[in-house]
Amino acid sequence: MDEYRKLTNEVGAPVADNENAITAGPRGPVVMQDVWLMEKMAHFNREVIPERRMHAKGWGAYGKFTVTQDISRYTKAKVLQPGAETETFVRFSTVAGERGAADCERDIRGFACKFYTEEGNWDLVGNNTPTFFIRDVHNFSDLNRAVKRDPRTGRRSAQNNWDFWTLLPETFHQTTIVMSDRGIPASFRHMHVFGEHTFSFYNEKNERVWCKFHLLTQQGIKCLSDEEAERINGMDREYHGKDLYDAIERGEYPKWTMYVQIMTEEQARAHYENPFDITKIWRHKEFPLIEVGVLELNRNPENYFAEVEQAAFTPAHVVPGIGFSPDKFLQGRLFAYGDAQRYRLGVNHNQIPVNRAKCEVNEYHRDGAMRTDGNYGGAPAYTPNSMGAWTAQPEVMEPPLEISGAMWRYDPKDDPTDDCFRAGGELYRLMSEEKRQILIENTARNIQPVTANIKYRHAVHCYLADEEYGRRITEAMGLCMDKVKELAALDNNGLIAATLKPDQV
Numbered sequence: 001m002d003e004y005r006k007l008t009n010e011v012g013a014p015v016a017d018n019e020n021a022i023t024a025g026p027r028g029p030v031v032m033q034d035v036w037l038m039e040k041m042a043h044f045n046r047e048v049i050p051e052r053r054m055h056a057k058g059w060g061a062y063g064k065f066t067v068t069q070d071i072s073r074y075t076k077a078k079v080l081q082p083g084a085e086t087e088t089f090v091r092f093s094t095v096a097g098e099r100g101a102a103d104c105e106r107d108i109r110g111f112a113c114k115f116y117t118e119e120g121n122w123d124l125v126g127n128n129t130p131t132f133f134i135r136d137v138h139n140f141s142d143l144n145r146a147v148k149r150d151p152r153t154g155r156r157s158a159q160n161n162w163d164f165w166t167l168l169p170e171t172f173h174q175t176t177i178v179m180s181d182r183g184i185p186a187s188f189r190h191m192h193v194f195g196e197h198t199f200s201f202y203n204e205k206n207e208r209v210w211c212k213f214h215l216l217t218q219q220g221i222k223c224l225s226d227e228e229a230e231r232i233n234g235m236d237r238e239y240h241g242k243d244l245y246d247a248i249e250r251g252e253y254p255k256w257t258m259y260v261q262i263m264t265e266e267q268a269r270a271h272y273e274n275p276f277d278i279t280k281i282w283r284h285k286e287f288p289l290i291e292v293g294v295l296e297l298n299r300n301p302e303n304y305f306a307e308v309e310q311a312a313f314t315p316a317h318v319v320p321g322i323g324f325s326p327d328k329f330l331q332g333r334l335f336a337y338g339d340a341q342r343y344r345l346g347v348n349h350n351q352i353p354v355n356r357a358k359c360e361v362n363e364y365h366r367d368g369a370m371r372t373d374g375n376y377g378g379a380p381a382y383t384p385n386s387m388g389a390w391t392a393q394p395e396v397m398e399p400p401l402e403i404s405g406a407m408w409r410y411d412p413k414d415d416p417t418d419d420c421f422r423a424g425g426e427l428y429r430l431m432s433e434e435k436r437q438i439l440i441e442n443t444a445r446n447i448q449p450v451t452a453n454i455k456y457r458h459a460v461h462c463y464l465a466d467e468e469y470g471r472r473i474t475e476a477m478g479l480c481m482d483k484v485k486e487l488a489a490l491d492n493n494g495l496i497a498a499t500l501k502p503d504q505v
C-alpha cells in the first residue's frame with residue numbers, strides 16, 4: 001500500500017496534519033492560516049456537478065463490440081465491417097428519477113453506447129423500447145416536466161403524467177409498453193435495447209438506406225412485478241447497478257446481439273406510415289432483423305464519477321457510413337446533448353478520458369475552461385491556412401438527400417396515414433393472457449389516483465387500439481363502457497374537449 005502513504009495538498013506539498021485545525025490556543029478559534037483546511041472545504045463545496053436533466057441515475061461498464069456478419073453492402077463504417085472489434089463504454093439509466101432515485105421504478109431505461117472507432121467516436125443513444133412517447137422536439141421538455149416533480153408540491157404526480165400522455169395520442173404505444181411487464185426490467189442485463197430512431201447507412205458507392213438498430217439480450221428477458229420492485233426498492237435502491245457490477249466481477253459478461261432493419265429510399269417513399277416518425281415501428285415481417293454482431297460488457301469502471309457521471313453521449317456523434325434521417329425528433333436531439341454537456345461538464349468535456357476518442361483529434365477548437373491537452377501548442381489556429389494544416393476530407397461526404405414540400409409547422413395528426421393506436425393494439429394482441437392481465441393490473445394501479453376524465457381518455461385510446469383492451473381497462477378502472485364507446489366516436493379534438501375538466505365525465 002506504499003502508493004497510499006503520503007498525503008499532499010492539491011499541488012503536491014506534504015500535509016502535516018489532516019485531523020486538527022490550527023487554532024489560536026488549545027481552545028481558541030480557527031485561524032485563516034490553516035490553508036489546507038480552506039482548500040479542503042472549498043473543494044468539497046464544488047464537488048457536485050449538475051445532474052443530467054433526465055436519465056440522471058445510471059450505471060456504466062466498458063466492453064467490446066465484435067462484428068460477426070457482413071453488412072458492408074449497406075454501410076462503409078469501419079466499426080461495422082466484418083470481423084471489426086471496437087472498444088465500447090455503455091451507460092444504462094432510468095429517465096424520470098433524479099441521481100438518487102431507486103433503480104427499480106416503472107420507467108423506460110436508457111442505453112447509451114460509445115464506440116471508440118478508428119474513425120472517431122460513434123454514440124448510439126437509445127432506450128429499452130423500440131418506440132418513443134412523442135415525436136416533436138417541442139414536446140420533449142414538457143414530457144419531462146410531466147413525469148418529473150410537480151412545481152407546487154415538489155412530488156411526482158400521476159395526474160400530470162397521465163394528463164400529458166392522454167392529451168397526445170401518439171404516446172399510446174409507449175405507454176402500453178411502460179405499463180406492461182417490461183416496464184420494470186429485472187436487470188439491465190435482461191432487457192433488449194434499441195436505437196429507436198430511423199438512422200441512415202451509406203456504403204462505399206455512396207448509396208443510402210434507412211436503418212434502425214436493435215440489440216437483443218442474450219441473457220433473456222426478465223422483468224419485475226410491482227410488488228417485487230417495491231420490496232427491492234425498500235431494501236436496495238442501487239439494485240440494477242449492483243447486478244451489473246457483480247455480474248461483470250464474476251466474469252459473467254452480459255451480451256447483446258446487434259441487428260439492423262433496413263428500408264430503401266424507394267420503400268420509404270411508398271411506406272404506409274411515416275418511416276421517420278419515432279412513435280411508429282417497422283414491422284419485422286416487412287423489414288426483417290439482419291444480424292450484425294455482438295456487444296459484450298466485460299470491465300467495470302475504476303471510478304464512478306470520473307467515468308460514469310462524466311460520460312457524455314450524443315446522437316450527433318456519428319462516423320462515415322452512418323448518418324441521420326429526416327426524423328424531426330432526432331434532429332432536435334442533435335443539438336440538445338452537446339448543449340447540455342457544455343453546461344453540465346464544460347466546453348472541453350470531450351477531453352475527459354471516458355469521452356476522448358482513441359484516434360487522432362484535430363478540430364481547430366482552442367482554449368476554453370479546463371483545456372488540459374496542450375491546446376495544440378503552436379499549430380495553426382485558423383483555417384484555411386497556407387501551412388498545410390488539417391484540411392476537410394470530402395471523400396467522407398454523405399450522399400445528398402432529396403426533400404420536398406414547403407417549410408411549415410406540420411402536425412402529423414393531419415396526415416391521413418397517421419394511426420396512433422395501430423402498434424399498441426398489435427402489441428396487445430401479441431401478448432399472452434398472462435401478460436395482458438399484468439398490463440391491465442399495472443395500468444389500473446398506476447392510474448388509480450388520477451381523475452376520471454383522464455382515465456376516460458386512456459380507456460378510449462385502449463378501445464380504439466383493441467376492443468378487448470378497451471373493455472378490460474374500462475372495467476379495471478371502474479368506468480362506464482357505454483361512455484367509453486360514446487367518447488370513442490369523437491375525433492381527437494372532440495375527445496379532448498369532452499374530457500378537459502375533472503367533473504365533465
Ligand code: HEM
Pocket residue numbers: 051052053054055058091092093109110111112125126127132136137140194195196197311312313329330332333336337340341344
Ligand atoms: C428531442 C428529444 C430529446 C431530447 C431534447 C433529449 C435530450 C437529452 C438530454 C439533454 C440529455 C442529457 C445529456 C447529458 O447531460 O449528458 C439526455 C440524455 C439521454 N437521452 Fe435524451 N433526449 C431526447 C430524446 C431521447 C430519445 C428518443 C432517446 C432514446 C432513443 C433518448 C435517450 C437518452 C439517453 C439514453 C440519455 C442518457 C445518456 C447518458 O447515459 O449519459 N433521448 N437526453
